[in-house]
Amino acid sequence: MSAEINLPARSTRQSVGRFVKSHMRDYGMLLSLVAIVLFFQYMTDGTLLQPLNLTNLVLQNSYIVIMALGMLLVIVAGHIDLSVGSVVAFIGALAAILMVRLHLDFVTTTLLCLMAGAAIGAVQGFWVAYLRIPSFIVTLAGMLVFRGLCLILLAGQSVGPFPVEFQRLSSGFIPDFLAMDVFNVGKFHITSLLLCGALAFALVVLNLATRRRRLAVGIEQEPLALFAVKNLALAAVLVYVGQLMASYRGLPNVLIIMSVLIALYGFVTRNSTVGRRVYALGGNEKAARLSGIDTRRLSFYTFVNMGVLAALAGLIFAARLNTATPKAGVSFELDVIAACFIGGASASGGVGRVTGAVIGAFIMGVMNNGMSILGIGIDWQQVIKGMVLLAAVTIDVYNKNKA
Amino acid sequence: MDTNLDMPILAMKGISKTFPGVKALDNVNLSVRQGEIHALIGENGAGKSTLMKVLSGVYPHGSFEGDIRFRGEPVAFRGIADSERLGIIIIHQELALVPLLSITENLFLGNEQATRGVIDWDASTLRARELLRMVGLHDPPETLITDIGVGKQQLVEIAKALSKEVKLLILDEPTASLNESDSDALLDLLLQFKARGISSILISHKLNEIAKVADRVTILRDGTTVETLDCRDAAISQDRIIKGMVGRELSDRYPRRTTVPGEVLFEVKGWNADHPAHPGRRVVRDVNLTVRRGEVVGIAGLMGAGRTEFAMSLFGRSYGRNIRGQAFLNGREIDVSTISRAMENGLAYATEDRKQLGLVLDNDIRHNITLANLKGVAKRGVIDHEREIQVAEDFRRRLRIRCSGVLQEAVNLSGGNQQKVVLSKWLFADPQVLILDEPTRGIDVGAKYEIYTIINQLAAEGRGVVLISSEMPELLGVADRIYVMNAGEMVAEMPAAEASQEKIMRAIMRTGETLMSGEGPNMSAVS
Numbered sequence: 001m002s003a004e005i006n007l008p009a010r011s012t013r014q015s016v017g018r019f020v021k022s023h024m025r026d027y028g029m030l031l032s033l034v035a036i037v038l039f040f041q042y043m044t045d046g047t048l049l050q051p052l053n054l055t056n057l058v059l060q061n062s063y064i065v066i067m068a069l070g071m072l073l074v075i076v077a078g079h080i081d082l083s084v085g086s087v088v089a090f091i092g093a094l095a096a097i098l099m100v101r102l103h104l105d106f107v108t109t110t111l112l113c114l115m116a117g118a119a120i121g122a123v124q125g126f127w128v129a130y131l132r133i134p135s136f137i138v139t140l141a142g143m144l145v146f147r148g149l150c151l152i153l154l155a156g157q158s159v160g161p162f163p164v165e166f167q168r169l170s171s172g173f174i175p176d177f178l179a180m181d182v183f184n185v186g187k188f189h190i191t192s193l194l195l196c197g198a199l200a201f202a203l204v205v206l207n208l209a210t211r212r213r214r215l216a217v218g219i220e221q222e223p224l225a226l227f228a229v230k231n232l233a234l235a236a237v238l239v240y241v242g243q244l245m246a247s248y249r250g251l252p253n254v255l256i257i258m259s260v261l262i263a264l265y266g267f268v269t270r271n272s273t274v275g276r277r278v279y280a281l282g283g284n285e286k287a288a289r290l291s292g293i294d295t296r297r298l299s300f301y302t303f304v305n306m307g308v309l310a311a312l313a314g315l316i317f318a319a320r321l322n323t324a325t326p327k328a329g330v331s332f333e334l335d336v337i338a339a340c341f342i343g344g345a346s347a348s349g350g351v352g353r354v355t356g357a358v359i360g361a362f363i364m365g366v367m368n369n370g371m372s373i374l375g376i377g378i379d380w381q382q383v384i385k386g387m388v389l390l391a392a393v394t395i396d397v398y399n400k401n402k403a
Numbered sequence: 404m405d406t407n408l409d410m411p412i413l414a415m416k417g418i419s420k421t422f423p424g425v426k427a428l429d430n431v432n433l434s435v436r437q438g439e440i441h442a443l444i445g446e447n448g449a450g451k452s453t454l455m456k457v458l459s460g461v462y463p464h465g466s467f468e469g470d471i472r473f474r475g476e477p478v479a480f481r482g483i484a485d486s487e488r489l490g491i492i493i494i495h496q497e498l499a500l501v502p503l504l505s506i507t508e509n510l511f512l513g514n515e516q517a518t519r520g521v522i523d524w525d526a527s528t529l530r531a532r533e534l535l536r537m538v539g540l541h542d543p544p545e546t547l548i549t550d551i552g553v554g555k556q557q558l559v560e561i562a563k564a565l566s567k568e569v570k571l572l573i574l575d576e577p578t579a580s581l582n583e584s585d586s587d588a589l590l591d592l593l594l595q596f597k598a599r600g601i602s603s604i605l606i607s608h609k610l611n612e613i614a615k616v617a618d619r620v621t622i623l624r625d626g627t628t629v630e631t632l633d634c635r636d637a638a639i640s641q642d643r644i645i646k647g648m649v650g651r652e653l654s655d656r657y658p659r660r661t662t663v664p665g666e667v668l669f670e671v672k673g674w675n676a677d678h679p680a681h682p683g684r685r686v687v688r689d690v691n692l693t694v695r696r697g698e699v700v701g702i703a704g705l706m707g708a709g710r711t712e713f714a715m716s717l718f719g720r721s722y723g724r725n726i727r728g729q730a731f732l733n734g735r736e737i738d739v740s741t742i743s744r745a746m747e748n749g750l751a752y753a754t755e756d757r758k759q760l761g762l763v764l765d766n767d768i769r770h771n772i773t774l775a776n777l778k779g780v781a782k783r784g785v786i787d788h789e790r791e792i793q794v795a796e797d798f799r800r801r802l803r804i805r806c807s808g809v810l811q812e813a814v815n816l817s818g819g820n821q822q823k824v825v826l827s828k829w830l831f832a833d834p835q836v837l838i839l840d841e842p843t844r845g846i847d848v849g850a851k852y853e854i855y856t857i858i859n860q861l862a863a864e865g866r867g868v869v870l871i872s873s874e875m876p877e878l879l880g881v882a883d884r885i886y887v888m889n890a891g892e893m894v895a896e897m898p899a900a901e902a903s904q905e906k907i908m909r910a911i912m913r914t915g916e917t918l919m920s921g922e923g924p925n926m927s928a929v930s
Binding site for chain 2: 217284
């Protein structure tokens with residue numbers, strides 16, 4: 001066994017540079033995010049990564065990230081969903097009516113809203129998958145319809161505030177089971193730090209196990225040095241972020257929800273047969289169909305999934321504002337779609353990664369946040385974001401053609 | 404100048420072209436005489452297309468080594484426009500026509516009959532008619548490209564070349580997707596052009612065509628010129644050309660098979676299907692078919708005979724509507740009403756259109772191979788990546804797929820290797836009956852032989868193989884029994900041992916008064 005493993009390992013060791021070069025597309029986005037973070041950290045004199053701001057950054061972007069997970073699947077399947085911003089507003093309005101007007105408890109409301117999201121996705125998915133109307137048109141219609149329905153539900157007014165339990169969805173933090181003042185620094189959220197540490201450890205162990213399995217069958221190409229650096233950096237960043245957040249109020253509830261979803265969708269896209277089929281569907285629908293895949297049902301469910309995630313995002317957003325407004329979620333669809341494309345998804349389907357979409361969402365988020373701290377007006381922010389989107393996709397396409 | 408037929412109109416000397424890591428062309432020489440049909444032949448990946456790209460300026464002067472002389476003058480093309488201006492026109496395998504524009508509009512695309520940007524439609528139509536007459540196409544020039552078959556589209560491409568005052572016409576596998584009569588018409592056209600002093604370079608895998616029209620043959624192998632043979636004085640045998648291409652004697656073009664077919668494995672009774680867009684128009688009519696265990700059953704027929712339509716309607720109703728009929732496996736009726744049910748019941752269909760219908764081109768070899776049987780590499784919906792790699796590696800070795808590794812994207816493979824990936828996919832699905840639709844179309848002699856070997860292995864394992872092919876020698880060489888299909892019906896059935904090309908053609912012609920239009924199944928049928 002060792003002879004087989006040694007050969008590829010030795011030949012790749014000399015070629016860390018070449019490996020990085022050929023995987024520039026994978027690392028490029030992550031490096032861009034790091035560069036953007038460092039840039040704004042410097043420009044804002046360290047405000048960007050202050051515990052309070054970092055927490056805010058997560059809260060502000062959670063709903064975009066969550067929707068980007070669903071949008072990635074929709075885009076990989078070869079479709080688009082323009083309605084998510086309106087769905088966010090509609091679900092927020094629905095939640096407000098159910099809780100504020102009808103005094104339902106927040107668990108029932110949440111369930112009803114997620115079901116409503118699934119139903120919205122199912123209707124749009126039915127039109128796209130079974131009636132074969134282009135998704136651009138179906139969801140453009142949905143964008144108008146649900147924005148209108150939101151206005152009708154709210155009668156054009158803002159409705160709030162929400163019960164406290166519901167607000168915790170967005171503004172709450174995980175409880176500190178180990179609250180004690182070890183470091184004598186006042187309140188410090190030990191549980192959060194430990195959680196991040198444990199997560200870092202688990203990820204590194206998982207990566208090691210994967211690498212060992214891949215080496216055993218001789219398909220590992222990543223040089224050991226690079227693997228070590230990557231994992232060390234990953235662990236360091238996680239612990240650093242955990243420490244920052246712990247020194248404020250700990251990990252927000254939303255961050256937990258978001259992380260679980262990212263892990264889940266990462267797993268589904270990479271390791272599940274369903275995920276693989278979505279990629280095949282987007283890559284070549286006819287070939288996928290002739291390989292026995294029910295492409296229509298698959299398309300349908302990507303929209304149902306998108307509807308549920310948009311509903312969840314709608315709840316989180318409403319909880320964060322503590323009110324449902326008719327203007328909620330305006331242009332969210334653009335941020336979500338932009339996140340997927342910045343993250344390397346292909347507009348023609350079949351290509352895209354969950355990690356890419358998440359990084360894309362954070363690139364947008366950090367830029368929003370950083371530019372706001374710098375006092376750049378919303379006008380120029382849009383100009384700059386637009387150009388970053390264009391540049392990111394251009395560089396990605398260029399790298400792809402070169403590879 | 405025209406008087407001296409031996410004067411080269413084109414002389415390419417010492418052409419070398421290197422891509423990162425690969426030497427695609429190594430000191431290649433090609434000389435085409437005035438008014439000759441020069442065949443360029445070689446296995447897939449031998450460098451034919453690269454050489455033609457060098458000639459037409461796709462690879463500009465300076466990106467390769469060597470000299471090109473055209474009509475005695477050294478030339479240095481910076482792009483296709485430069486070579487076209489001198490009358491070197493290349494017609495690619497994938498036609499470059501706009502489907503929803505008319506024949507006229509396509510003919511003059513980029514070369515409009517216009518004064519100061521305003522198109523003169525009358526002049527365009529007149530000129531279009533004249534050009535169409537020269538290529539023998541009698542459809543009205545305002546017909547949309549999408550409404551005419553591939554054969555006629557090819558003629559439009561050639562008419563377009565004529566409109567540009569062509570001196571040297573390059574055709575890249577022009578007959579690969581044409582039926583026999585369209586192919587013949589095209590080859591006759593080349594002979595006519597020759598009589599008018601137009602030289603052509605013909606890239607083809609079909610040795611009988613080359614024997615028919617070519618004056619000389621240049622054989623490429625692994626990026627070098629093997630030899631140039633003169634066919635005018637003495638006929639060159641096909642075996643001689645094959646030897647040059649593959650570098651060895653291919654004593655038998657069809658591997659021998661020793662399996663004896665067993666009991667009836669698969670049976671289709673009374674199969675009917677209508678055209679998907681025209682309900683009531685029957686394209687498959689009362690077809691009966693049996694396949695024995697370990698038997699290779701051929702289906703012969705012209706393009707548009709309904710063979711692909713039959714196979715696809717059988718395979719989970721992936722073509723047509725109003726489908727009726729029964730299918731039996733081992734004497735038990737099976738449900739083939741959806742693709743997944745057909746697959747569960749032991750059927751597989753490897754498409755004739757590997758790029759559009761067979762492969763996810765952007766995905767790697769590994770993902771393509773496991774696509775039809777993800778369960779085979781997954782546990783409770785979770786894919787075992789290591790197992791998947793091993794499966795793919797296993798097929799790469801068994802079918803000798805030439806690639807840098809199973810992680811290579813399917814789009815970069817040659818036609819023969821793409822076909823092997825498609826076959827791997829269906830082999831991994833482990834079917835009882837495998838329908839192969841034109842499995843050797845557009846692939847070279849060496850790869851064909853390997854695919855025949857795979858077919859033999861399948862039969863030896865006791866599976867049934869249905870082989871749809873437009874190449875009659877292939878059917879005669881590989882099948883045990885041959886059905887002849889025409890106008891949606893099975894018109895004859897004969898043991899291969901008793902069959903001959905003449906017998907098959909006679910069976911077609913006898914019923915052939917009601918030939919259907921020469922289109923394959925519509926793309927929309929599959930969506």
